[in-house]
Amino acid sequence: MPNISAPHGPIEYAVEGEGLPLVLICGLGSQMIRWSPEFRQTLVGHGFQVIRFDNRDTGLSRNYADGPTPDLKAVFRLLRSGGTPDLAYRLTDLADDAVLLLDHLGVQRAHILGVSMGGFIAQHLAARHPERVDTLTLVMTSTGNPALPPPSAEAQAFMAKKGGDEAGDEAGAGDLVEQAIANALVICSPAYPPDPARLRARAAAEIERAHLPSGYVRQRAAILADGDRSAMVKGIRAPTLVIHGTADPLIPHQGGEELAALIPGAQLRLIEGMGHEIPEALAAGIAAAVAELAKRPEAAG
Incomplete structure (x- = not known):
């Protein structure tokens, strides 16, 4: 897969199909290969040129393993006291990375699909660079409003365990696979x-x-530092579709409902029984919804 040489380091990316540019933005700790081939090919079949990339600190894009690993509790305490943590990057930087990729590809405007943390990044992209965004699809994501319902106890426990130490560095590949499966099942x-x-x-x-x-x-630290985007998303003008599962244990569906209420003209699609993922059985329907949004007259930019 190719990469571009950004000022901060490489951005690994891939492009499939021809047609309307559609950028897929991954969630926390997810590599671009997380997007299933079936989902991508369905999008290509709807007439999209599918563009995906590794966010910083995932996959083959720039990583900061040679730098310090943030203490998340210390970051949280500093933020609560009004301080500003010294972090390797912010979510706004990751949004700007997407624009660098569009520039490299010669794409002036694109449809944007962000999931989970990728939805946080997509919100910044639409707010900071409205001239580059034709439509915005936000899946299983939120504004970061601290008043929203928290993750389930089980989801909080797995997040704390996953980000609590570096034990995974010494674990064997088989153990890591089992850990990843257990996390996915939560x-x-x-x-x-x-x-x-x-x-x-x-x-x-x-x-x-x-x-x-x-x-x-480091990505979790960037999420903590990003805070509440409620005021920012009110200024998003791109035609927006919010998709959320009613059974999401990590970002409860109230987060999606609030997003749709705050973004002018946004549509909301709640999917019964969907958790914090795009299940294979729902992928085709979600791809069709993205295509339907792109066909709206106001989506032409």
Whole structure:
């Protein structure tokens, strides 16, 4: 896969298909290979040129493993006291990375699809660079409003364990795969149980390609520092679709409902029984919804 040489380091990316540019933005700790081939090809079939990339500190893009790993509790305390943590990057930097990629590809405007943390990044992209965004699809994401319902106790426990130390660096590949499967099962869709073989193959491929536990922690620190985007999203003018599962244990569906209420003209699609993932059974329907949004007259830029 190709990469571009950004000022901060390489950005690994891939492009498939021809047609309307559509940028896929990954979530916390996720590599661009997390987007399933079936989902990508369905989008290509809808007439999109699918552009995906590794965020910083994931996959083969620039990582900061040679720098310090933030203490998340210390970052939280500093933010609560009104301080500004010294971090490797902010979510706004990751949004600007997407623009650098569009510039490199000669793409003036694109449709944007962000999931989870990728939805946070997509919000910044639409707010900071409105002239580059034709439509915005936000899946299983939120404004970061601290008044929203928190993750489930089980989801909080797995997040704390995953970001609590660097033990994963010494674990064997087999153990890492089992950990990844266990994590996926915490946030999966109860109405659409995942295929264990697919989960195992995906986890093994991601660990073989790149494994950077400290990158996960740095991304979490950037999320903490980003705070509440409620005021910012009110200024988004791109046609927006918010998709959220009613069974999401990590970002409860109230987060999606608030987003749709705050972004002018946004549409909301709640999916019964969907958790914090895009299940294989729902991928085609979500791709069709993205295509439908792109066909709206106001989506022409």
